[in-house]
Every structure is written in C-alpha cells, then in structure tokens.
Amino acid sequence: MAGEGALLQLDRISRRLGGRQVLREVSFALRRGEVLGLLGVNGAGKSTTLAIVAGVLAPDAGAVRIDGCDVADDARAWRSRIGWVPESVPLWPELSVSEALDATGRLRGMGRSARRATIERELARFDLGGVATRLCGLLSLGQRRRVGLAQALLHEPDLLVLDEPGNGLDPLQAMQLREAIASLSPERGIVLSSHDLAEVEAMCNRVVVLHEGSVRHDARLDGEPGRLDAQFRAIARSPASAAA
C-alpha cells in the first residue's frame, strides 16, 4: 500500500463490537495536507474506524501509526498529535465556551499564558467570540461543532479526526464548516466520515468507501461530479461477500 511518508497509516485493522465483526482488515494511509473522506452507509464501520484512529478504541488486530509511531507504544504522545471531534460533540454543558477551552488546555498541560493565547486564537478562528461566555449546554448544533473543533485544535495537532462533521448543520453552517476545513488542511491531515456524497466531494481530496467493515474503494477525487455517486451506489448495493 502507499504508506511511504504517510502521516497516518492503518494496517489491516479489525475490530469486533457487540458480537459483530465491525471492521475487517481495514487499511489506508493519509498524507499531510490531504482531506480524506470516509464514506459508507450507516453501520459500515466509519465511526469505529475513526474511534480507533483517535485512540479511543483499540483494534483487535492490525496497527495504526502516525509518522510510524504506533498508538500501542505511546498513547500519550499519540493523543498529543490528534484532535478528535466525535459526532455527538461532547462538551461540558455546565461550563462556558471559554471555560471549556481553558479546561481542555489545562488537561493538555498548557501553561496559563499559552492557554490564554490559544483560546483567543481558536475563538477568532471559529468566530466564537460572541458566545465565549455562553454555557456550552445552551449552544446550537453549529456552535457546538465549532467549539468541538476549537477544542480539538487547541494543541495544534497534526491530524484532525472528524466524525460526521456536517450532520444536522444548516446550509450556511455547512458552508462555514467547509471553509474552516479548507483553511485547516494545508498544515495537517484531516480524516472525516460522512454518508453524504456531496459533502465529501466538496470537502475532501481523497475518499475511502467502507462497506460492511471493509475498504471497497480508495482513490483521489478527480473532481468529476457524479462519478463518485455511481461508484458509491454500486458498492452500497453489492453483497457483503463481494468484499475484497
């Protein structure tokens, strides 16, 4: 596989959950500057893959590496290089946006002045200055996602992992998210999951299609509209036995 010089590399990852084989020997790689879209129908294994990449879930078999460093070797170092925003965007509802960011910075071991500077930077980057003192429990979904992104980027990770980032956003919020991802991608790798073809085509420059826990398609997006749609439909309708 094209793992040479890859920022992130998944090598034959398998995982069972709740008695079901969710992932079967999933392999793909991601280079710095790439935005990789994990595409698949519900239950295809996208969230499980991202949870493994984020270090939240351990694979039953296979290896995940960032710049050749395995998560099993040094989980702490691994986590310092990853920013993760799960689909539900877990925030502390009792804290204000700036308090939540401050708490995250503290957990990451950042000093007071570094925290203050990075919080200012992230509030500005995601246009959150107006809600900095609002409680996280009172934010709209779009605002929650932006706070989640700000939290994930506080330590300037090399890899950003986003699970269904566009879910539930209105068109304007979706557009803002696309702009944010486009501005973030040159310095780091981004892997995001979606079941929305248009979203993936708009945000990503590579796509991996997962079907029933297996990688069924891994290619760069060449910008031909509609081509991915036809490929995805063919994969989604194919039986599990057709998996590679």
Next chain:
Amino acid sequence: MTAIAIARLDLKRLAVRPFPWVLAGIAVAMMAWQFLLGLSAFLHAEPAVPGATGALGFTDSVVGPYFLNFLQLCLVIAPLITMQALAGERRAQRLALLETAGASGAGIVVGTFLARLAFLWLLLIVVASMPLVLGGATQLDWGQFAAGLMATALCTGALTAIGIAASAFAPEPALAAAAALLIGEGLSLIDAGVRLAGGGDGWLGYLALHTHLAPALRGLVRSQDLVYFLVVTALALALAMRRVATERERG
C-alpha cells in the same frame, strides 16, 4: 497533574449544578435536626444524673451518635454524588473526550474521586461546625472530637471511592448508585447478626464499617482502623482505574 486538572474541572461542574446543592441543603437540614434532637435529649437527661461519675458527657452522648448519623446519610449521599462521575460521563462520550485530551485512566479516576471527596468533606466541615459552636459553652472532649472527625472523614473517603468504582463498572448512573448503596449498606450491616448475638471479633466483624468506627467515635485511634479505611479506598480506586484503563479494549 491531570488528576488535579480533572478535580478542578469536576468541582467547578459540581458547583454550578443544582443537584449537589439540593443534596447538600437536605443533608445539612437533616443533620441540624439530628443535632438538635441529640442536644435536647442530652439536656433532658443531664439533670437526672447530677455529678454522677461515669455519666456520658456531651461528646459521648451527642457528638459520637451525630457523626454516626452523618455516615448513615453518607451511605446514600456518596452513591448519589458519584453515580454520574464515570458512568454518566462515559454515556455522554465525555470520558473519551478526557482521554483524547491526554488524561490517563488513573488521572480520571483520582481526579473525579478528589472532586467528590472535596464536596463531601466540605459538607462534613459544615456538619462538624454545629457541635463546634457549642465548644465554648460545654465541655467538649477535643481529642475524642478530633478522633471521631478523622474516622468520619476516612469513612466518607472509602464510601466515595466505592461510589467511583461502582460508577466505573456500571453502564448506567442509576445502576452505579444502586450498586454503591448495596456495597455501603452491606459493609455497614455485614456483622449486624453477629453483633446481636454478642460476637463480632471474626473476619465478618473486621469487614464491617462499625467495627472501625466505634473505637474512634469513643476517642480511640487505632492504626488497624486507619489501615482498613485506606485499604478499602485504595482497593476501590484501583479497581476503577483498571476498568477505565481497559475502556479502549472493551469499546
């Protein structure tokens, strides 16, 4: 370091939630009532034994039972205040958020334990201040008071650790509360039958909370009692740490 950060975060969150305040308000009101009842009974009994040698003083007849009542209350409060600590956070995916923010399993467990313990110890300080304000007006045995306070604080720590462990293992906060309540009540009542029969020196007696509380409430500080509370606390926290550390494997 992360444990301190998590403890600060948890304390801040506890401080702005209504539930801990309601719980604390009810607890303080109940303890104030218990204290007044104990004091009233003491004042009524006092004239009947003027100058009698061996008669129980204020510390024996009011403060000891008062601390015991607080611990009976803690058997319920500790599970309620700890049930969300890990089970609720796991459900809301905030445990994973802490882990990806660089917190270790041990840091998460110790941090949440310290925050809950701080809450219960603050409550204990308020509760202990009631007999303290009478310290100038009555003959309070300061040594016995300090021994009772220390045993109560240690026992509260053990109950908090049991609550944290139950929260680490249970999938739901309600189940965590029920499990912690059962374990706490179990340790409280485990030797009840033996005590009624006049025994209590066996291993069943050693496991019971009462065995290790009673001497301290009488003013007797024994190292074996301190070790008991510290071992229960350490064991419960170690189990919780192990459980949280294997979250990645279990999914």
